Amino acid sequence: MSARSRSVALGVAWRGLHTFFHNPTLVVPSVMFPLFFFTAFAGGLANVSNVPGFDFPENYTTFQFVFVLLQASAFGGVFTGFAVARDFEAGIGRRMMLAAPNRRAILAGYALVAMGRAMFVWLLLTTVAVIAGIQVGGGAIDLFGLYGLALLLNLSALMWAAGIALRFRSIQAGPLMQTPVFLIVFLAPVYVPLDLLTGWVKAVASVNPITPIVEAGRDFISGAPVDALLAYGAVLALLVVLGTWALRGLSRAEAAGG
Amino acid sequence: MSWGETLTQIRAIAWRSLVRTARQPAQVVPAITFPLFLFAINAAGLDAAAGLPDFPAPDYLTFILAVPFIQAGIFAVSGVGADLARDIESGFLDRLALTPLSRTALVSGQIAGTMALGIVQGIIFVAVGLAAGATLDTGVTGALVLIALVVAIVFAFGLIGVTAAFKFGNGEAVQGLFPVLFVFLFLSTMALPRDLLTNDWFRVIATYNPVSYLLDGIRSLFYGGWDAEALALAFGCAAAIAAVFLPLAIRTLNTRVVRT
Numbered sequence: 142m143s144a145r146s147r148s149v150a151l152g153v154a155w156r157g158l159h160t161f162f163h164n165p166t167l168v169v170p171s172v173m174f175p176l177f178f179f180t181a182f183a184g185g186l187a188n189v190s191n192v193p194g195f196d197f198p199e200n201y202t203t204f205q206f207v208f209v210l211l212q213a214s215a216f217g218g219v220f221t222g223f224a225v226a227r228d229f230e231a232g233i234g235r236r237m238m239l240a241a242p243n244r245r246a247i248l249a250g251y252a253l254v255a256m257g258r259a260m261f262v263w264l265l266l267t268t269v270a271v272i273a274g275i276q277v278g279g280g281a282i283d284l285f286g287l288y289g290l291a292l293l294l295n296l297s298a299l300m301w302a303a304g305i306a307l308r309f310r311s312i313q314a315g316p317l318m319q320t321p322v323f324l325i326v327f328l329a330p331v332y333v334p335l336d337l338l339t340g341w342v343k344a345v346a347s348v349n350p351i352t353p354i355v356e357a358g359r360d361f362i363s364g365a366p367v368d369a370l371l372a373y374g375a376v377l378a379l380l381v382v383l384g385t386w387a388l389r390g391l392s393r394a395e396a397a398g399g
Numbered sequence: 400m401s402w403g404e405t406l407t408q409i410r411a412i413a414w415r416s417l418v419r420t421a422r423q424p425a426q427v428v429p430a431i432t433f434p435l436f437l438f439a440i441n442a443a444g445l446d447a448a449a450g451l452p453d454f455p456a457p458d459y460l461t462f463i464l465a466v467p468f469i470q471a472g473i474f475a476v477s478g479v480g481a482d483l484a485r486d487i488e489s490g491f492l493d494r495l496a497l498t499p500l501s502r503t504a505l506v507s508g509q510i511a512g513t514m515a516l517g518i519v520q521g522i523i524f525v526a527v528g529l530a531a532g533a534t535l536d537t538g539v540t541g542a543l544v545l546i547a548l549v550v551a552i553v554f555a556f557g558l559i560g561v562t563a564a565f566k567f568g569n570g571e572a573v574q575g576l577f578p579v580l581f582v583f584l585f586l587s588t589m590a591l592p593r594d595l596l597t598n599d600w601f602r603v604i605a606t607y608n609p610v611s612y613l614l615d616g617i618r619s620l621f622y623g624g625w626d627a628e629a630l631a632l633a634f635g636c637a638a639a640i641a642a643v644f645l646p647l648a649i650r651t652l653n654t655r656v657v658r659t
Binding site for chain 1: 439440443444445446447448450451578582585586589590591595596597598600601605
């Protein structure tokens with residue numbers, strides 16, 4: 142990346158993060174929703190860990206922490222996609238395109254925004270989870286593996302949402318960005334391990350690319366043997382496919398004049 | 400103003416509300432499909448929870464079937480609230496305020512469309528639940544009581560939407576209530592019965608949360624036979640919510656009319 146492109150990416154990132162941190166209507170839902178899901182799932186469903194066959198070695202709070210961390214990361218990417226749509230709807234995207242010699246740098250800037258937002262939510266969520274009593278059986282490298290998965294999922298979700306945002310260039314496309322991510326995330330093993338799922342949900346979860354990511358995340362935190370290759374392979378494949386989708390969206394936005 | 404005149408006014412406003420709701424598929428379709436989607440995911444995803452000792456329902460599907468009926472109430476808040484906010488933003492409410500229309504007629508009539516939608520939701524949720532394999536121990540009479548309870552819940556929750564619309568006067572603020580009400584649903588006995596909640600702090604919250612009693616009343620119709628206490632508590636909670644928010648809605652309406 143040239144110095145000029147780096148400057149564009151950092152400019153877009155600074156603007157996006159500044160807007161985020163100075164706007165309570167953006168910060169509060171981003172933080173409150175993961176905390177709320179964590180409280181409701183970990184608090185209300187703790188007894189589910191007593192179901193015969195539930196073999197996660199740590200407590201249920203830990204089991205749910207991993208899911209909520211990954212879910213919050215994915216939605217952090219989607220919410221950044223909302224910012225892309227808002228910017229292009231307001232004409233700021235057009236002005237950014239005029240200023241950027243390589244327009245991929247704009248997308249790189251939004252990726253930095255998504256990562257910054259996700260890390261802020263991780264910090265708060267992890268703090269609450271530690272207070273709530275999560276049990277970490279894995280070591281530092283395992284935790285690095287878990288947060289690495291979350292980061293790549295965050296970027297994948299951003300690429301999906303940005304692809305939509307750049308094609309429609311309107312915040313009205315919000316449900317189109319959000320709903321598929323909501324569906325794919327909740328069709329993974331949310332409440333119990335994959336082996337305890339039954340019926341159609343098990344069939345869907347078995348082929349859902351989010352499933353190996355969630356399961357590997359839980360293995361990382363508990364220190365159990367983990368199929369890292371499958372999980373990272375799945376999330377990297379998502380990132381490549383959705384990154385291509387976003388870049389094509391960028392071309393469409395360029396062709397439309399931003 | 401006589402009762403007859405008030406009823407005529409309620410009928411006129413209610414008809415407008417009914418037609419408006421029926422003409423908005425964007426409001427009707429998600430209010431039916433979203434609760435069914437969550438029902439399908441939770442029923443299958445937590446099926447194993449029925450294996451917990453002392454789990455009261457014959458299966459998890461029957462247990463979780465109560466949740467879509469509460470979601471009907473939550474959708475009523477945003478549905479009726481958004482419609483009313485639109486009337487405020489477009490100036491229609493100001494024009495109505497110039498007529499001799501009674502405040503009670505205005506508030507009650509506005510909810511009619513959402514209550515009709517509540518009946519449709521109730522029938523569809525029961526039909527889908529039974530088709531998916533849930534049981535309804537109390538039979539056809541129970542189904543009718545269930546629809547009556549759903550209407551009571553939708554009316555009570557709808558009044559929250561009306562109050563919010565009069566208070567804030569814009570649709571965005573009313574929509575913001577949607578996730579707040581979801582918090583009440585998730586912090587209730589939605590996923591497990593009170594006796595099986597192992598976290599004390601969560602059990603305390605669920606015990607003081609009126610949504611838990613609404614869920615218990617609905618569930619009593621699906622399994623375990625008739626339970627007068629559970630039903631009385633459910634109808635009582637719906638009535639209590641309505642008793643709080645009906646006068647509050649009229650008061651916020653008066654404040655808004657004076658202000659404009």
